[in-house]
Amino acid sequence: MTTLELQHVRSGKVRDIYDVDHDRLLIVASDRISVFDVVLDQPVPDKGRVLTGLSTFWFDRTADLVPNHLISADPTDFPETAGSEVAGRAMLVRRATPLPIECVVRGYLFGSAWAEYEASGTVNGTPMPSGLRRAEQLPAPIFTPSTKADLGEHDVALARDEAILLVGEERHAEIERVSIELYEFGANLAARRGILVADTKFEFGEIDGSVVLIDEVLTPDSSRFWPADEYEVGTSPPSFDKQFVRDYYDSVGWGHEPPPPPLPAEVVAGTRSRYVEAYERITESSFDEWHGPHGS
Secondary structure, three states: OOOOOOEEEEEOOOEEEEEOOOOEEEEEEOOOOEEOOEEOOOOOOOHHHHHHHHHHHHHHHHOOOOOEOEEEOOHHHOOHHHOHHHOOOEEEEEOOEEOOEEEEEEEEOOHHHHHHHHHHOEEOOEEOOOOOOOOOEEEEEEEOOEEOOOOOOOOOEOOHHHHHHHHOHHHHHHHHHHHHHHHHHHHHHHHHOOEEEEEEEEEEEEEOOEEEEEOOOOOOOOEEEEEHHHOOOOOOOOOOOOHHHHHHHHHOOOOOOOOOOOOOHHHHHHHHHHHHHHHHHHHOOOHHHOOOOOOO
């Protein structure tokens, strides 16, 4: 956990959250990495800065689609007690009440969705067209929410009726619409820069009864990013995200339950390079220019 002279609220798989005052929080993205809902022992250097830099990029560009909780990622706006160590990896945000579901949007058939489809012809319990192949682009993006698991637990896919029970029919309709709009906006921008967004996860909260986008947006942690020039239907495409780590663990036969085997240094380095490349492709900026020890 990051140690700051602020009151610690809680920690997730990657982020540490601190109180600033009644209305504001400081969210710090660590370099921890989790796969299969298990936090690994080896951090990935600069990962938290990539997540924060990309999230800030997307929060700024999607504010017309849905309000978000970001106040500032500029370290000069943080409380003095935050310290310089969080530069580039922290966001000052408005306090929101999170909605109790993960809002997953899929544009391609892959991962757990492919496994369910292969077994039953459905995704999240909804029948899909027959004859689709692994990694194939879907006729249209689909909303496939899941539970929001606690640390050490696994997310569980939710059928439509189950999700509605958790958030209400009106709120479900709103976040489904907004999630798909956000996915389409992000996927279109990323595609122009050589990256396919196979799927992604959004989180929403409420401030004064209105929905706001929170946490992170279209990052390598919350999304599957594929290089467009290496994409091929029927395969497991190379990626700029955690799939590189997942593939390594699957290759050594780990059963996805803790404790995980150590992550080799070359996999750590390869993961960092993929995260940084995703940042630079999408933002069209040098990662060294982002706030941090070597940046502005």
